[in-house]
Amino acid sequence: MVTGGAGFIGSHLVDTLISRGYCVHVIDNLSSGKKEYLNPSAIFHNMDITSSEAYDVLLSESPEYVFHLAAQADVSRSTKWPFEDMQTNIAGTLNLLEACRHFPVKSFVFSSTSAVYGNAPTDFIDETCPPSPISFYGLSKFTSESYIKLYGDTFGIPFSILRYGNVYGPRQTSKGEGGVIAVFLETLMKNESLKINGDGLQTRDYVYVQDVVEANILAAAKGNQHIMQIGTGKKTSVLQLINLLQNVHSKKITSFHAQDRQGDIKHSCLDNRFAKRILTWEPQFPIKDGLRKTYWSYTS
Numbered sequence: 001m002v003t004g005g006a007g008f009i010g011s012h013l014v015d016t017l018i019s020r021g022y023c024v025h026v027i028d029n030l031s032s033g034k035k036e037y038l039n040p041s042a043i044f045h046n047m048d049i050t051s052s053e054a055y056d057v058l059l060s061e062s063p064e065y066v067f068h069l070a071a072q073a074d075v076s077r078s079t080k081w082p083f084e085d086m087q088t089n090i091a092g093t094l095n096l097l098e099a100c101r102h103f104p105v106k107s108f109v110f111s112s113t114s115a116v117y118g119n120a121p122t123d124f125i126d127e128t129c130p131p132s133p134i135s136f137y138g139l140s141k142f143t144s145e146s147y148i149k150l151y152g153d154t155f156g157i158p159f160s161i162l163r164y165g166n167v168y169g170p171r172q173t174s175k176g177e178g179g180v181i182a183v184f185l186e187t188l189m190k191n192e193s194l195k196i197n198g199d200g201l202q203t204r205d206y207v208y209v210q211d212v213v214e215a216n217i218l219a220a221a222k223g224n225q226h227i228m229q230i231g232t233g234k235k236t237s238v239l240q241l242i243n244l245l246q247n248v249h250s251k252k253i254t255s256f257h258a259q260d261r262q263g264d265i266k267h268s269c270l271d272n273r274f275a276k277r278i279l280t281w282e283p284q285f286p287i288k289d290g291l292r293k294t295y296w297s298y299t300s
């Protein structure tokens, strides 16, 4: 079962699972996901993860593995509508966990985020860094993590919690956790100038979507009540991204600087050594390769 299987990351996960011979069910309400991203071989349940229908589908299908990606994943939306964010991200997770109490799920793999850390005291974060969210989105994800851990302890539900860096790749849109790569590519496709917030020296850990998919699948098999960071362990600045894009874009890229976004942290990079060790996982796509693949997906 993949919740959010019509979304950016979820649809890639569904494609890979199906290509490996799994029978895949998807729960998605298409609030940000798209029907055309949904693999036609997946069994689709168009419903909300907070609903009794979703609870019933989980019970009747009793999937061996639950990959929980469905979420309200837009930080600014969470600030405007914290209650809605809480309902989808916390109550939705709880609804799924409640169902999972009643059948022998082999693994519940949760998509979390480095947003749980807020303004971390270091720019190279590892899993021992205490979460301190500064957005309602980060808070709802962290709260969901806590529920998952407690359900694991109390009812023996096996789980893995994956905290992603900045995921990018084909099918991403500039909404949600979207981020700068999707924004830049959409802007380039309109032949417009790229807006750089601040000096462009701010760095993030950009991880390619297929690497995140592989981490999910490995976590289902090998994760054992762990919280793991899924990133590359490498930082890339906004200016470096533009240089890399210039290598693949045929026209001269123009850009301009705007004010720093309020509340944005300057640098963030995830130590991925724990995930590498537990999952025997290794990111396969350096930023220049992933960016090229993403660029071509926008132009083809």
Ligand SMILES: NC(=O)c1ccc[n+]([C@@H]2O[C@H](COP(=O)([O-])OP(=O)(O)OC[C@H]3O[C@@H](n4cnc5c(N)ncnc54)[C@H](O)[C@@H]3O)[C@@H](O)[C@H]2O)c1
Pocket (backbone or CB within 6 Å): 003, 004, 005, 006, 007, 008, 009, 010, 027, 028, 029, 030, 031, 032, 033, 034, 047, 048, 049, 050, 068, 069, 070, 071, 072, 073, 088, 092, 111, 112, 113, 114, 163, 164, 165, 166, 167, 168, 176, 177, 178, 179
């Ligand atoms: N994209 C990133 O960089 C990133 C980083 C960290 C964590 N994450 C997490 O990874 C997961 C997937 O993110 P994404 O970027 O693919 O986002 P996305 O918005 O593309 O996918 C989310 C999917 O969930 C579905 N959905 C939302 N609310 C729902 C509900 N109430 N009931 C049923 N379906 C619902 C949407 O329709 C969509 O298909 C999310 O949990 C997100 O928080 C993403």
